[in-house]
Amino acid sequence: MPSVGEGHNYRSWVEVDLDSFSKNWEELKRLVAPGVKIMQVVKADAYGHGSLEIAQKAVQNGACCLGVANADEGVQLRVGGIQEPIVILSPSPGGEIGEIIKYNLTPSVSDLAFAGELQAACRKAAIRLPIHVEVDTGMGRGGILYYEAMNSIREVAAMPNLVLQGVFTHLSSSEIRVDYNDIQWKLFRDLLDGLEAAGIRVPMRHMSNSGAILNYPAFNLDMVRPGLMTYGIYPSLETRERAALSPVMSFKTRVVLLKDFPRGYSIGYNRTYITERPTRIATIPIGYGDGYGVILSNSGEVLIRGRRAPVVGRVSMDMCTVDVSRIPECALGDEVVLMGAQGGEEITANDVADRVKTITYEILCALGKRAPRVFIQKGRADAVLPRLRRIYIPDEEKSIARIDNIIRRCLQARTRSEELGDAIYYEMFETLFGREGRQLELREDFRYHIEVEAVAPQEGRRGWHDKDNLGVTTRVEYRKILRHSRFIIACALDNEQLDALFDEPRCEYRWLMNRGEDPVMERDFRVARVAVDGLEVPVLEALCTGRGYEITCGNGELEGKLNKPVNFSIEIVTRKSRRNNIFSVYLVYPTRGLEITFDYGKAGLKNVREVSFFAGKHPKPEIERVKGKGITLKIPAENWIFPTSGVTFIWDN
Numbered sequence: 001m002p003s004v005g006e007g008h009n010y011r012s013w014v015e016v017d018l019d020s021f022s023k024n025w026e027e028l029k030r031l032v033a034p035g036v037k038i039m040q041v042v043k044a045d046a047y048g049h050g051s052l053e054i055a056q057k058a059v060q061n062g063a064c065c066l067g068v069a070n071a072d073e074g075v076q077l078r079v080g081g082i083q084e085p086i087v088i089l090s091p092s093p094g095g096e097i098g099e100i101i102k103y104n105l106t107p108s109v110s111d112l113a114f115a116g117e118l119q120a121a122c123r124k125a126a127i128r129l130p131i132h133v134e135v136d137t138g139m140g141r142g143g144i145l146y147y148e149a150m151n152s153i154r155e156v157a158a159m160p161n162l163v164l165q166g167v168f169t170h171l172s173s174s175e176i177r178v179d180y181n182d183i184q185w186k187l188f189r190d191l192l193d194g195l196e197a198a199g200i201r202v203p204m205r206h207m208s209n210s211g212a213i214l215n216y217p218a219f220n221l222d223m224v225r226p227g228l229m230t231y232g233i234y235p236s237l238e239t240r241e242r243a244a245l246s247p248v249m250s251f252k253t254r255v256v257l258l259k260d261f262p263r264g265y266s267i268g269y270n271r272t273y274i275t276e277r278p279t280r281i282a283t284i285p286i287g288y289g290d291g292y293g294v295i296l297s298n299s300g301e302v303l304i305r306g307r308r309a310p311v312v313g314r315v316s317m318d319m320c321t322v323d324v325s326r327i328p329e330c331a332l333g334d335e336v337v338l339m340g341a342q343g344g345e346e347i348t349a350n351d352v353a354d355r356v357k358t359i360t361y362e363i364l365c366a367l368g369k370r371a372p373r374v375f376i377q378k379g380r381a382d383a384v385l386p387r388l389r390r391i392y393i394p395d396e397e398k399s400i401a402r403i404d405n406i407i408r409r410c411l412q413a414r415t416r417s418e419e420l421g422d423a424i425y426y427e428m429f430e431t432l433f434g435r436e437g438r439q440l441e442l443r444e445d446f447r448y449h450i451e452v453e454a455v456a457p458q459e460g461r462r463g464w465h466d467k468d469n470l471g472v473t474t475r476v477e478y479r480k481i482l483r484h485s486r487f488i489i490a491c492a493l494d495n496e497q498l499d500a501l502f503d504e505p506r507c508e509y510r511w512l513m514n515r516g517e518d519p520v521m522e523r524d525f526r527v528a529r530v531a532v533d534g535l536e537v538p539v540l541e542a543l544c545t546g547r548g549y550e551i552t553c554g555n556g557e558l559e560g561k562l563n564k565p566v567n568f569s570i571e572i573v574t575r576k577s578r579r580n581n582i583f584s585v586y587l588v589y590p591t592r593g594l595e596i597t598f599d600y601g602k603a604g605l606k607n608v609r610e611v612s613f614f615a616g617k618h619p620k621p622e623i624e625r626v627k628g629k630g631i632t633l634k635i636p637a638e639n640w641i642f643p644t645s646g647v648t649f650i651w652d653n
Helices: 018-031 043-047 051-061 071-079 094-102 112-125 146-157 179-197 210-215 237-242 349-356 360-366 400-414 418-433 495-502 556-561
Strands: 012-017 037-041 065-068 086-091 106-109 129-136 162-168 204-208 249-254 257-261 279-284 301-304 307-312 320-323 335-342 345-347 373-377 380-385 443-454 469-481 486-492 507-512 525-532 539-545 548-554 565-577 582-587 591-602 606-615 622-626 630-652
Touching (some): 018 373, 043 051, 043 360, 051 065, 071 094, 086 129, 094 112, 112 162, 179 204, 486 495, 495 507, 495 548, 591 606
Parallel strands (some): 065 086, 086 106, 162 204
Antiparallel strands (some): 257 279, 279 320, 301 307, 335 345, 443 469, 486 548, 582 630
């Protein structure tokens, strides 16, 4: 694995080789049939490798979804910008349901009580949420017991707001080939056959983790869940011949002190090591606080200048000592490898685990837990993620003290890390502008073109008289994350109705009819066109409700675009009384970059002017005025505008 060399001044660091990770993915795809989907498991901070960066790289390599252990881990990925499906592989407590819904996470169901609670919450939120049901075929941990699973899955599949997307089980001994794995396979296979016979369709059936991928390719089904092997670790000695894997993680530090001791001198706590001869000792700033266990006292090894050096004395919380007597050229600042390769030597995670008498998973998750992650691509440091990366998760508390705390942390962290600063930046948006129970909506490249014209009788707009009314065509374009394949565009008559529409999560766009009007909704408010990424979205129904005039739009083809950024395009045609000589545009979501045009050349309006009120770092837009034709306001694409901002156009009657 390449080293970042002298390019930084960290006292210790973990190198994560993303190129090796991609090579392991190529090997994984060689082993798995082309039609089998791959879930990248990134729980426990991607086994200590850095969940966000690993998730991003896995998606680039073809991962269809990501596996986490709890809702917090899923929220961290969402806050970091991950839009792909995220499956919670462990049973969730009821307290996580709010975050599961808000951040569009896919929970696993292990009991009917949780399924019922989840169904009630989804019904209240007016959403249908995908779920995976876990079946216990012999692991004895999470999941519905296999002999109860058929009836339980029937009940869950009948819950109207839950979508049965997957059914899975977990092998207890996948790293070795034993008969018990075959028993679990038969139990799961029989259940799947029973579900198929009962007409219960399950798109994603999965069983195989890394060990099963290598030992039992017949178990792969619709999807596999690799973790360990993607990080370059073999689940067992028996699997080494079945794939060519490259370790992804190295743990490194530097020599911070060199001292020469005479014979008979004690080293470290409790005098567990006494020098037997004149000895040169290097002190390195690593201890059990960094996951380098006390059990490695007087038994561990490190690499310095490509040679092995023994750890001597007791490992303390923050330091340990190494005998470098046989490496006379060792100097202050030398790189020390605790796990990884240097020169022709290598210390693997399995080597460390064997010495500690534990499993490799624990070593990966614990080793270097205080150290920054340095991500390597093409032999160079691509990014650095500090230790504090895991603490910034937004919640709904909106107090002055909390905002003050966020700003303080932001100022402190920005001096050390752009990546961490970006995470705090999102949290500030969430705290200031987020809504309870709903993921924060951000919009980009907002374009709002208003064309006002005198209405002529021959245009066929019955009831619109040219001497009294104006016709207004408004074209709205923006980029945001698509949350629903069926959504509402609505027109409110007053602020009370408008507030009710803001509480409706499926309402994509809201319009407030100007005061002083006497509208007939079906006549005076018309959605002429809706498109998402250029795909035409038809109007399905239009109803007058207590919240105003609601137009439902939808297209089944949008299902594949859910939870991904899309380009919205909406065209609305309305009537406006000539007596009302103002037209306002409001921004109710944080928006980056905008262009608002008021085109009045066909309406004959006199003395048109604008009054704008924008909140943000650059509150004054660039304004272009063409007398007698139009006014355009622009904010550059890189600048944010905060709610509530907008512009009002005024003219003389």
